[in-house]
Amino acid sequence: MAVTGPGTGVAVTGPTAGVPAVADRRPVRARHFVRLKLRVMGNNLRGQGWRIALFIGGIIAGLWFAGNGFLILAAPGFVDSEQGMLLAAGFGGTLLVLGWLLLPLAFFGVDETLDPARFALLPLRRRTMVTGLLVTGLIGVPSIASGLATLGLVLSAALLGGPLAGAVQLVGVAAGLLLCVLGSRAITSAFAGMLRSRRVRDLAAVLLAVLAALLGPLQLLVIGGLGSADWDRLAEVAGILGWTPLAAPYTMGFDVVDGRLWAVPVKLAVTAATLAGLYRWWSRSLESAMVGTASGGPARAVAAASGTPVSQLFPRLLARTPRDRYGALVAREVRYWWRDMRRRANLITVAVVGVFIPALINVGGFSAFTYDPDGSLDVGLTASATSVSISMLFVGALAAVTLANQFGFDGSAYAANVIAGVPGRLELRARVVGFSVYIVPLLVVISAGLGLFLREPGWIPVAAGTLFAAYGAGLAVNLIVSVVGAYSLPETSNPFALNSGAGVAKSLLALVAMVASAAAAVPIVLATALLGEVWYWLALPVGVGYGLGAVVLGLYITGDLLDRRMPELLATVTPRR
Numbered sequence: 001m002a003v004t005g006p007g008t009g010v011a012v013t014g015p016t017a018g019v020p021a022v023a024d025r026r027p028v029r030a031r032h033f034v035r036l037k038l039r040v041m042g043n044n045l046r047g048q049g050w051r052i053a054l055f056i057g058g059i060i061a062g063l064w065f066a067g068n069g070f071l072i073l074a075a076p077g078f079v080d081s082e083q084g085m086l087l088a089a090g091f092g093g094t095l096l097v098l099g100w101l102l103l104p105l106a107f108f109g110v111d112e113t114l115d116p117a118r119f120a121l122l123p124l125r126r127r128t129m130v131t132g133l134l135v136t137g138l139i140g141v142p143s144i145a146s147g148l149a150t151l152g153l154v155l156s157a158a159l160l161g162g163p164l165a166g167a168v169q170l171v172g173v174a175a176g177l178l179l180c181v182l183g184s185r186a187i188t189s190a191f192a193g194m195l196r197s198r199r200v201r202d203l204a205a206v207l208l209a210v211l212a213a214l215l216g217p218l219q220l221l222v223i224g225g226l227g228s229a230d231w232d233r234l235a236e237v238a239g240i241l242g243w244t245p246l247a248a249p250y251t252m253g254f255d256v257v258d259g260r261l262w263a264v265p266v267k268l269a270v271t272a273a274t275l276a277g278l279y280r281w282w283s284r285s286l287e288s289a290m291v292g293t294a295s296g297g298p299a300r301a302v303a304a305a306s307g308t309p310v311s312q313l314f315p316r317l318l319a320r321t322p323r324d325r326y327g328a329l330v331a332r333e334v335r336y337w338w339r340d341m342r343r344r345a346n347l348i349t350v351a352v353v354g355v356f357i358p359a360l361i362n363v364g365g366f367s368a369f370t371y372d373p374d375g376s377l378d379v380g381l382t383a384s385a386t387s388v389s390i391s392m393l394f395v396g397a398l399a400a401v402t403l404a405n406q407f408g409f410d411g412s413a414y415a416a417n418v419i420a421g422v423p424g425r426l427e428l429r430a431r432v433v434g435f436s437v438y439i440v441p442l443l444v445v446i447s448a449g450l451g452l453f454l455r456e457p458g459w460i461p462v463a464a465g466t467l468f469a470a471y472g473a474g475l476a477v478n479l480i481v482s483v484v485g486a487y488s489l490p491e492t493s494n495p496f497a498l499n500s501g502a503g504v505a506k507s508l509l510a511l512v513a514m515v516a517s518a519a520a521a522v523p524i525v526l527a528t529a530l531l532g533e534v535w536y537w538l539a540l541p542v543g544v545g546y547g548l549g550a551v552v553l554g555l556y557i558t559g560d561l562l563d564r565r566m567p568e569l570l571a572t573v574t575p576r577r
Contacts, residue, residue, distance in 0.1 A: 033132030034139060062145035069149025077156030083235050085156045086254050090238025092153075093176060093250030096146060100180035101187055130283045137181045147177045150250065157253030168264055169253025175271045176249035182275060186282035243267070245274040317437065326430055329422070333434020342409055342489065346402045347438055353398045354446040361391040385536075388450065388459050389528040392466040395446060397517035399439055400474025404513045406431055406482045408489045412574045418566045425559030428479055432551065443467050458536055462528055465543025469524040472547020474517030476554025481513045483562050488575045520550065 073092055076084030119129060137143065150173045158166030242251030248267040255263040314321060314331045321327040337343045407414055417427060447467050451460035524543055527535050562569070 029132075033136050037136040037139060058141045062141040066145040066148035069145075070152040070155075073150065073152030074155040075152075077159030080160065082160060082254070082257055085153070085160060085257065086235055086238050086242070086251065088156070089153055089250040089254050090241040090247045091234075093150075093247035094241050094244075096150070096250075097176070097180055097183065097246045100142075100146070100184045126283050126286070130279065130286060133286070134178075134182060134185065134279075137185055138177070143177060143181055146180060147173070150176060153250060153253060157257060161253065161257035165253050165256035168256050172249040172252040172267075172271075175268070175275070179245070179249060179271065179275060179278070182278045182282065186278045186285065189282055189285040243270070245270055248274075325422070326426055329427060329430030330434050333431050334437050336409070337435060337438055340409065350399045350402060350439065350442065354395050354442060357394050357398070358388075358391045358446070358450045361387055361394075385456075385459050385462050386525070386529045388454070388456075388463050389466040389525045391450075392447065392463045393470045393518055393521055393525055394514075396443070396467045396470025396472075396521065397474045397514045399443065400471050400478050400517055401510050401513050403431070403435060403475065403478045404481045404510060405486055405489075406435075406478075407486045407569055407573045410573065411489065412570075414570050414573060418570050423559070424562030424566075425555050428555050428558055428562065432475055432479070432555070439471070443471060461536055461540040465539030465541075466521070466524050466528065467543070469543040469546040469550075470517060470521040472550040473520035474513070475547075476550040477516045477520060478513050479554045479558040480561070483558055483565055483569060485512075486569055486572050488573050521546070 069092075073088050076082070076088055151170075154166050154169045154173055157169035238247075238251075241247040242254070248270045252264050252267050255261070255267070313328065314323070315334055318327070318331055318334060321330055337347065410417075444464065447463035448460055450463055451457055524539075524546060527542070528539065531538075
């Protein structure tokens, strides 16, 4: 008998009494993974009208993106502008690759219809697994839409440089699409492995927050460059980006148009080396995901617990929480939000949003960054009390959107609450409190930090008042959405994984909930704009009271709704096997 683990390619063999051993020697090819994904997608859509509608909506949105992207990238060829093609290829390619790398971590997740963990016990080689999953990653609305959009560069290259330039750009577009999909899978798989280890959760949060802080200045740089209309300088930046792995495959056609044929094999080598590195990185993290383990270092001795068995269930943060059913639910939520990978990833997203949106709205273009004669950096700001209130409106609404599918995090485990007959209002109140234990301190830091950064301490009450009003209104809206619009999440070790079609569901739910939450808190923004400095003294107490009132109303309405829909909700959030 031969025993194997993932990646060795050796099957468990051995004759069974009375049954002849038959070995199937046919190799597993990428097409088998494609057929399996299509079969799973079809089964997930069967008898699910809302899933079919969301899938069709995703296709329509993808075609809209592909059409607009194609026209933008093909425009330089129609106007005979070589510089325009360089700008489109350099900046467009960079933004596309960065979007594939970062957006799955921050918002959309990654389609993992074929969960790698399901293949752990099968005698498949690592290369077969990675290749098959990569090919299936190319079969999806985002990848097909990205490929169709970047074909605009092929048309531009053909119009400006002839068939040879078009053919070279076609190869570059194919390599760029492969880079996008492979990079996205490698990063999400590796980051999922990191989040399985609680020793690196704080480091992960800091790194993503810093990354979000860097996205704001990058956006300001682009806006400032467009405002000054220094196209030659922008072309220089695009040319530099063209030698990086982010835009190298997308600028090869421009090199042919410009007569630099020698640059094509060099950029192909840069792209190939990047793909090889990502392939190797993903294959290593993928094997860890298949067996469901992560390297967390040597085991440490656990100190002996003290106190009664009941008190040990409550974190130190909840030492004063009553030891009853409500307290137990709050303690459970607090522990889940800190230890569950999916929930922890959403907390990181809130931190990213809290850094990015205020910088986007309240800071002027990159040209506003100047140096004083003494050498210090002076930041030109375009902020006002109203703009601060608007930015906090979006931050509060987006923070509350995290609860739009709160029951989906539980999955089939929600059956315990249904069997125990937990009252709807009690459970929702405990979930809100458990989530707010982490979010409220973060909101305080965001509002205070923004006011100090803008050098306007008097605006801190305005920022905090709007923030808490929007957060409270968002909680009220998302409590309802979480009951009537819940969807299941795949049973996987990857916290960024979504079932096929669930990405569209997540996007639509988040959009609807965010718009409704922002609309509910608009009166606070109007008061900031109309009342002037008088509002500075009233913003904080009124905003906090407004948010608390919205939460109480949301709990009252949604509690009864949850009591009536418990069985249906459990069936909805239970993953289909």
